Amino acid sequence: MSDKNITCECGHINPYGTEICEVCGKPLQGDLESKKLLNMRYEGSARRSQTYKTTIIDKIWNFFSSVKVGIWIIVLLLVASAIGTIFPQEMYIPPLSDPTVYYKEQYGVLGQLYYDLGFHNLYGSWWYMLLIAALGLSLIVASLDRFVPLYRSLKKQRVIRHESFMKRQKYFGVTEMKENTANLQEIKKALENKRYHVKEEDGHLFAEKNRFSRWGPYVNHIGLILFLIGGMLRFFPGMYVDEVLWLREGETEKIKGTEEAYYLQSDGFILETYDNNDEKFKNAIEESGQAAVAKNYQTDAVLYKQVGERIAGTEPKLEKVKEHPIQVNKPLKFDGYAVYQVDYKLNELQSMSFTMDNKETGESVGDLTIDLYNPDKSYDLESGYRVEVMDYFPDFEFNDEGEPTTKSKVPNNPAFILNMVSPTHPDGEVAFVAIKQNLEPLGENDYKMSFQNVDTKNVSGLVVRKDNTLWILAIGGAIFMIGVIQGMYWNHRRIWIRRKENDIWLSSHTNKNWYGLKRELESITSQTGLQMPMDQAEQKK
Amino acid sequence: MAQLSSNLLYVAFFIYFAASIVFAISLFGRKWRKSDEETHARKWGMWGFALSTVGFLFQLSYFITRWIAAGHAPVSNLFEFTTFFGMAMVFAFLIIYLIYRSNVIGVFAMPVAIIVIAYASVFPSDIQPLIPALQSNWLKIHVTTAALGEGILSISFAAGLVYLVKTVNQTKASKSTFWLEFVMYSLISTIAFVVLSLGFEAAGYSTTYQFIDQNEQQVTVDYTLPALAGPNNGEYVSGNEFGPLFETPGWMKGEKAAHKLNTLIWSMVGGLVFYGLIRLILRRRIGAAIQPTLKNVNEELVDEIQYRAVAIGFPVFTLGALIFAMIWAQAAWTRFWGWDPKEVWALVTFLFYAAYLHLRLSRGWQGEKSAWLAVVGFVIIMLNLVVVNLVISGLHSYA
Known part of the structure; x- marks a missing residue:
């Protein structure tokens, strides 16, 4: 491989594939005297992708290093992402609806097609993931392919540039020295006033500024790669916790996902709404057509931490950590976890109270209150009266066979099969008791349960999150921003000044913002009496 | 205060209108023989810039007084956001004008800003109470930065339009x-x-x-x-x-x-x-009718402005519409990213301008191709403003 290196007339040995000598700038390929402007992209350095094209690895490398391929990946991602918004994604359709019918019912044939193509879950599909992976690969390969040789070239560039290099820059001009022409030191001064770093060699000048801006793209690509890695880390166990926690007022619950180390107690849920007669918002609330506009959702929470080992069958020992009102936008944070206010239920049934009555006399023989979350096995009413809970259906319905069953563990529609024991019926009488229902399935009873009232509580819907990937995403995002700003808000400008007999040659290059460079050159040339260089790209037209 | 605020907006609107006309006059140098073309353009351009600045200050006063009246940053519904977007466009134009002193950009950018603000007036302008999800400092930080980014990117559209009107062959x-x-x-x-x-x-x-x-x-x-x-x-x-x-x-x-x-x-x-x-x-075609007035426009400069607006606007947009958005979403919605349509369209906009920059910097797409891309970019921004809010329902449907 080394025998393929290119030795320039200045003596520098350039890597195989170099187009412009790294040191003196002499064009190494093509006709030296052609009027064509030099292609200054990546400084004409030897990029692997442009040099090696035979093996499989070369081909894969070249594929992913191509900006054209990169742009195609970006465009495909763009189009795919947009398609994903035509109809709602599966995660946004109403919770209990069946996606197989939902899309057809709501959006007709197009909806059905959308579902059949798998677009209802587009962002989690294998091919979308593959596109993102391809983007990541492209970012890495394309950056390496360009950064290394570009860095070499800019590091090695010398003050004196080959004539052919200078002549073939966009801005190039020759000034014949006259009395009023500034000398080299004055030119140097003028350049330094424009914040150029000026180097001098044998009566020639090389002025450069903002070279760091050239690294912007590579910095921002590093940021993006970190961000993508951060996104991947989520799938590793322990990095990510996402649990729903329903917490009733006054209750203390283990916080799921915290390995039972933490407990949360609710001292109450608060729902506040805006005053409909508030002068400021009156019109808007009326316009909205809503009965009320929510102002605050809040769970007054107390966080506890378990102390010591928990012995099975005993209550854990808890130590208060802190109190925090959890509001939307103000999660409770502790130990890498955050607990968010996301939902609520008002007036959830908590307990029901009944009296046991003698049907004939109408007299009550005692009363009882059943905790709907934790009913006792039996309630003693004294003087030989007792009520036994034979069966409990918190969310009662009849199943397909017509048998009583429960839909969930939440007491939305509680029902009981109770056995009423009395001195006259020591074996008890069976009653089926539900809201507004009182059945006697085993025949006429002498006693009945009369509903008295219910106790309700508010329930907070909370989400427990831990996301250990956030720090790397934050770093990735920050690096990306730094890179983009570095690359976009500064421009790498260079001016070469070369003495040739009685002439001063000046040529200049910038990686972008030619207008800015032109204004700067105008200012420098007018101060020094140099000829304003021509825009050779424009001349050719 | 709310009344004063909306009056200030009306005043700003009409001053913008005047500024557009003045910028247009600055282009018709040939027909106003009193002074030579360059002085004429400079003089009227100065007036156009001054009027735009005054209009901007009026709109800024609208913004501040409405903020005081509402008690929160007035960027919480479609009316407020869209007017703010128009204001951001004007602000971006003022900055670009200070760098490039280009009157012709004003001829196109100011009317587009006016149309945007007029469009805002279709939405209910009552001061709305903030729902809990919006009660955050990130409301002002995220929304204003995102709108500013979009405003700067819109200047690229205006410049692209100038370029196209000037160069597209109308014969x-x-x-x-x-x-x-x-x-x-x-x-x-x-x-x-x-x-x-x-x-x-x-x-x-x-x-x-x-x-x-x-x-x-x-x-x-x-x-x-x-x-x-x-x-x-x-x-x-x-x-x-x-x-x-x-x-x-x-x-x-x-x-x-x-x-x-x-x-x-x-x-x-x-x-x-x-x-x-x-x-x-x-x-004849509208493009053909405007073309002769752009005879003296330096198309390379316009192309440069078109690109520069993207170079300045892209980082601002990314910061506001993606990074700040993610930080806020993590606090308000428990996750920094959830594929909500508005989020996705911010990503689409980001990807589009990323493709634009790569095409321009690495594939040499300049001039007309680049100008068309700037037009498409603006279409995407408008889609995100209009269609995503009004047609697709999602978490961002506040209005």
Whole structure:
């Protein structure tokens, strides 16, 4: 491989594939005297992708290093992402609806097609993931392919540039020295006033500024790669916790996902709404057509931490950590976890109270209150009266066979099969008791349960999150921003000044913002009496 | 205070209008023989810039007084956001003008900002209370930065439009002339939409229909424009008795599908009428009519401005619409990213301008190609503002 290196007339040995000598700038390929402007992209350095094209690895490398391929990946991602918004994604359709019918019912044939193509879950599909992976690969390969040789070239560039290099820059001009022409030191001064770093060699000048801006793209690509890695880390166990926690007022619950180390107690849920007669918002609330506009959702929470080992069958020992009102936008944070206010239920049934009555006399023989979350096995009413809970259906319905069953563990529609024991019926009488229902399935009873009232509580819907990937995403995002700003808000400008007999040659290059460079050159040339260089790209037209 | 605030906005609107005209005058140097062209352009350009600045200050006062009146940053619904977006465009233009002193950008950028602000006026402008999800400092930080980014990117559209009007060959009809006219027509349709909406609203026009929606619920819908497209199997309830001329086809689903279709038809037809009238008067393409006035415009400079606006706007947009958005989403919605349509469209915008930059910097897409991309970029921004908020429902549907 080394025998393929290119030795320039200045003596520098350039890597195989170099187009412009790294040191003196002499064009190494093509006709030296052609009027064509030099292609200054990546400084004409030897990029692997442009040099090696035979093996499989070369081909894969070249594929992913191509900006054209990169742009195609970006465009495909763009189009795919947009398609994903035509109809709602599966995660946004109403919770209990069946996606197989939902899309057809709501959006007709197009909806059905959308579902059949798998677009209802587009962002989690294998091919979308593959596109993102391809983007990541492209970012890495394309950056390496360009950064290394570009860095070499800019590091090695010398003050004196080959004539052919200078002549073939966009801005190039020759000034014949006259009395009023500034000398080299004055030119140097003028350049330094424009914040150029000026180097001098044998009566020639090389002025450069903002070279760091050239690294912007590579910095921002590093940021993006970190961000993508951060996104991947989520799938590793322990990095990510996402649990729903329903917490009733006054209750203390283990916080799921915290390995039972933490407990949360609710001292109450608060729902506040805006005053409909508030002068400021009156019109808007009326316009909205809503009965009320929510102002605050809040769970007054107390966080506890378990102390010591928990012995099975005993209550854990808890130590208060802190109190925090959890509001939307103000999660409770502790130990890498955050607990968010996301939902609520008002007036959830908590307990029901009944009296046991003698049907004939109408007299009550005692009363009882059943905790709907934790009913006792039996309630003693004294003087030989007792009520036994034979069966409990918190969310009662009849199943397909017509048998009583429960839909969930939440007491939305509680029902009981109770056995009423009395001195006259020591074996008890069976009653089926539900809201507004009182059945006697085993025949006429002498006693009945009369509903008295219910106790309700508010329930907070909370989400427990831990996301250990956030720090790397934050770093990735920050690096990306730094890179983009570095690359976009500064421009790498260079001016070469070369003495040739009685002439001063000046040529200049910038990686972008030619207008800015032109204004700067105008200012420098007018101060020094140099000829304003021509825009050779424009001349050719 | 709220009244004062909306008056300030009116004043700003008319000053912007004046500024546009002054910028236009600055271009007609040849017809105003009193001074040589350069002095003429510089003088009128200065006035245009001064007026734009004054207009901007008035709108800034609107913004501040409304903030005081509402007690929160006035960027919380479509009316407030869209006016702010217009203001961000003007601000971005002022900055670009300070760098490049280009009058012709003002001729195109100011009217676009005016159309954007006029479009905002169609939405209810009552001061709304903030729902809990919006009660955060990130509201002002995220929304203003994102809008500023979009405002700067819009200047790129204005510059791209200048470039196209100046360079597209108008001697014969081509794809380029067609699409350029289409851009003009779209801008005119937006004006038509605003004029029709405000006109019929002022006249108190309203018709109510009821129909059965796809969830088999009886719903009513209020039309504020005469009904061309009525609801599918809709029944007249009350109000003006005109129409409907036909029913919205059944495959167009969604509660407000018929109403949206009706509005769209009115805007398109209205735009067509306006556009047709203008063509009748000019007797040639709008692009062809404007082209001669841009004779002295330096197209390379315009191309440079077009690119520079993206170079400046892209980082601002990314910061506001993606990074700040993610930080806020993590606090308000428990996750920094959730594929909500508005989030996705911010990503689409980001990807589009990323592709733009790569095409320009690495593939040499300059001049006309780049100008078309700038136009498409603006279309994407507008889609994100209009369609995503009004057609696709998601977490961002506050208005």
